[in-house]
Amino acid sequence: MNETTVVVATRNRRDRLLEALGRCDAPVIVVDNGSTDGTPDAVRARFPEVRVVPLTRNTGAAARNIGVELARTPFVAFADDDSYWAPGALARAAELMRAYPSTGLLAARVLVGAEERLDPVSRSMAAAPLGDGPDQPGPSVLGFLACSVVVRRVAFRAVGGFDPVLRVYGEEALFALDLAAAGWRLAYVPELVVHHFPERAGRDRSARQRMETRNRLLTALLRRPAAVVARTALAALRDPAGRPGVWAAARELGWAIRHRRRLPAEVEAARARLDRWDAEPAFAAGDQRVAL
Structure with a gap:
């Protein structure tokens, strides 16, 4: 009996999605973010067993929330339209x-x-200085790649999933903090493997950087101490490429203040430990670690 449903959020990546679905060995829910390339019909024709949920607009990462609500298994795995879970x-x-x-999680x-290169995020999670414990199957983490996690459905629903205001690029950070704040463990388990085939061509790097900066600052506003918010904003303002993200975050300032809720002390301490680790000289010098 399958205990896990795979939820895939997609938009205008029909051919890559069809290839990835052919490698899936679990029930799948595809939530289509308003594609204009015929994705829903193509999936239904090729994979009639896959449940397809066509949306009329692009909701970003929040599309995954819809898939989780529709799932009827205790666990939910996320995949992108260019990734798949190993057998x-x-x-x-x-x-x-x-x-x-x-x-x-x-x-x-x-x-x-x-060539199966290890993603730098995986390398960073393996080395993160948060330790582990007897009640979790691997090192503790407070960040992840959304295309490569399995979540307990009850935990996901309890914390509200991915916030729709953050849309995409860095939306995982807030969810990870909220899951930890609710008392759940998050663990990196390297024996679980995901294959990822990202496309570089056609991606707007400046738009991605703007959204990543925006979401980093909004996440700090929503959950972190004022000093962290100030440092995050100042660091972005010093970088000309980061300034558009600060202005984008400023447009959501009222929303962030209304929804601000400080982390429990132990979670803030763990997040601060990661911040210090990210700022170590080896990281600043450009080793293979990435910020979590």
Whole structure:
């Protein structure tokens, strides 16, 4: 019996999505963010067993929330339209979730491209200085790649999933903090593997950087101490490429203040420990670590 549903949010990536779906060995819900390339009909024709939810507009990462609501399994895995879970990974993830009931999220090891390069985020999660414990199956993390996690559905729903205001690029950070604040464990488990085949061509790098900066600052406004908010804003303002993200965040200032809720002390302490680790000289000098 399948205990995990795979939720895929997609938009105008029909051919890549069809290729990825052909490698999936679990029930799938595809939430289409208003594609104009015929994605919903193509999926239905090729994979009639896949549930397709066509939306009339692009809701960004919040499309995953819809998939989680529709899932009827205790665990939900996320995948992008250019990624897929390795054979057996989801069954193993379900075993670990049953064995560690206080764990709300498992982050997999991500291998990129045909050459299977280790994603820098996976390398960083393996080295993160948060330790682990007897009630979780791997090192503690407070960040992840959304295309490579399995979540406990009850935990996801309890914290509200991905905030629609953040849309995409860095939306994982707020969800990770809220999951930890609710008392759930987040663990990196390298025996779980996801294959990722990202396309570089056609992506607007400046738009991505603007959204990443915006969401980093909004996440700080929503959950972190004022000193962290100030440091985050000043760092972005010093970088000409980061300034558009600050102005974009400023437009949501009222919303962020209304929804501000400080983290519990232990979660803030863990996040601050990661901040210091990210700022170490080896990281600043350009090693293979990435900020979590």
